[in-house]
Amino acid sequence: MKIGLEVHAGLPTKTKLFCRCTNHSKEPNTAICPTCTGMPGSKPVLNNSALKIAFSISKALNCSSSKTIYFERKVYFYPDLPKSFQITQKECPIGSNGFILLGDKKIRIRRVQLEEDPAKILREDGYTLIDYNRSGRPLVEIVTEPDIQTEEDLRMFITELKSILYYLDVDVEQEIKADLNISLSEIRVEVKNITGTKNIIDAARYEIQRQEKLINENIPIEKETRSYNEAKMATISSREKESDEEYGFIFDSDLTVYDISKIKAIKPIYASSMAKEYSQKYGVNESQILEAIQFNKNSLGFIERFEKNYKLKNILNSISLLQRYGSKNDVETLEKVIKIIEQGHYPDQKDIQAIESGKEITINIKVANTQEIDKEIRSMIDGNKNLLKESATNKKALNFIIGNIAKKLKVNPRLVSERLESLLSSEHKVQ
């Protein structure tokens, strides 16, 4: 099975790609000008900031770039395209021949290109509306080689890509758009214009099953373009034929040739490899680290700041406590929480709120006392002998005990866990 992806992501610029209209308007058709509505006489002028971000993305995806790039016109007729051509890149993309690493697997990136977004079409009952706010917004199109081989790889690829883009300030809350190429046989089927990670994966799953079924029944698979219907969770034949022949790409001579060799790319951050490094360095579960930092710059910043002073596990626990209970997410509060946890306490919601409001929190926290913990554990075990037996095979039951005691005594669950382990081993010896 071969899966290839074409992902479109909007760039975090103040203004659009070829005009000075804001990139962040809400009210329909308020951020428009002669250029992004294609008025006769208007001219595009390239947004250098978009060029820099697109270049940084291509570098982050390990692409190579030529010294200069240029733009081309892709001509097609559709109501969302006011000039009836899209300014895009074909012959000379901003980056090519890159890759993303998913652990040991390498997913090759064929090309990264910079282009303008068409307007937004809103289909209503009996009529259609067009919002030109989106027309001319900067996009990168990221095209992979068909190196994705399983649904899980697809999910990991999208998440990894989104994380890389997130660290380059791309708004990944905005759902990414993608075209999927899936071939189980020699025949390639394209599923176009899918919005959102979940839909991309659902569409892939449906299409894989559809093609498997056809193969099993010896029915030939048609080379075609399909679309994804979210409500039906199915792909549907588009019966539209498009080819490069009809697009008639030519150089856009309203723009020039741009030297990108001197652009300083923004340094990429790969959360997944950082999680791996931290995990190896401090012996903390890799996925717990990744979960904290994959889409959270603050968390990564906290870890980088405190890793030398405190235990990584405690930093991560403090981060998740603050995320759950806190309203502020500042470094001072975090450090207070870390210190409390380092002392073996485990603050609850009230404690966090108290810390945030600047109160002295020591009054709310009892001093950790192993004897007290041991006493609690014993009474818990004594009250329920079965629990002990179950705990040998049932990790959940054990965690339940730990959680309850930690809560009751307001101590760090890790401390309870340690005591419980030593007590249990001695119990086992006795038996």
Added chain:
Amino acid sequence: MNSIEEFNKKQRPGDYYIKLNSELVKLNEKLNIFNTISQENISSGFLFSVKDNICVKNVETTASSKILKGYFPPFNATVVERMKNNGFSFLGKTNMDEFGFGSFGINSEHIAKNPFDERYVTGGSSSGAAAATAILKYHIAIAESTGGSISTPAAFCGVVGFTPTYGSISRYGLIDYSNSLDKIGIMARKSEDIKYVYEKIRGPDSHDTTCVDKKCTDTDKKKIILIDQLITGLDVEIEKEFLLFVKKLENLGYTIEHRSLPFIDKAIPSYYIIAMAEASTNLAKYTGFKYGLKNNDFSQQYNTFFTNARENLGPEAKRRVVLGTFVRSASVKNLYYSKALKVRSLLINELNKILADGFILSPVMPIKTPRFEDTNKLSPLEVYKTDMLTIPPNLCGFPHISFPYSYLHGMPLGAQLVTKHWNDTAIIDFVSKWELSFNYDFKYNLGVLR
């Protein structure tokens, strides 16, 4: 009414400018110079008109195309802005071949007639600009050339027409024909007016990436080069008059040199391929949807809707859209479009070598000014061939100037002088020197100076 004297006799004090304005409207009815006349009164000395493919804020701008009827740009072209900022008064929009597609000014709903003799064409595509300059005494025409649209009508109407280096005057506000070839230029009755205006309107513009400012080294201002291929196959009378003119220049102290460049005949196919390919993308936006002629029947499928709207393009525009779309298509792109680009860059190299030694001089047109009925006999291909002398400098973006050098059977004859990139003022200065020994004739001298 033939002269400013006659015109002035009829004037009543107080209604001078308005009168002038309405007289121009009458003239318009007769000669079809203007598509629209500005509602603003003419309030200061020099007037300027603007070719109808250049945007003037809130003034209907149609590039003489039915498909753009009702397009009132919400902005001024940079060149219009700069003219106004320099105290020129906007007079009106001048007629042209639809989207600039034409050599004679006949591809338009209303056709401008030659002020020297109304039986003759004005030349195109800046037909109204040239006619207005031949009629109005104190007036500057802002025109535009893609393949000869300034030189040709300037020659046929006996005025000076200047096409600058590609990229030296901002194209912001120009309704595109072929973006890599389009150049906004100037027509006037005297070269010194052109020089004055050129200095005011040229130079970088934040709205047009391709508009820049460069300097170049001086060239020999006394050497005239004739390219053999450009002075053969001319109309017999044109050839005779042109060689007399060359003799005159020799007598004035210029040295004449002959060169051969057989390859130059590839300029015409190269030009038309590039121009049509780009035009077909530029005209794609006219779908009757967002500006210009609008179709409010939204019951059709969008493809049908767009196709119906494009019915409103004229026959020459349709021809260029079809041919241009064809040469862009993937399977033939390397056969035509890519080759045409190679020819262009080769030609720039070859002509640069020649232009390093001196100016290139030729007639503007290989034929005499045709009468309207003569143009009907020409096939589109024959019309394209008449551009053989104006296309090389236009294809290569070299600055060139068209100016009257003689009169034959009462009609003016124009010559074209070409120089290397960014050496624009040298050719304007050449014409200024020529004007010291040659007087231009004008049949009309309408207009006033404050």
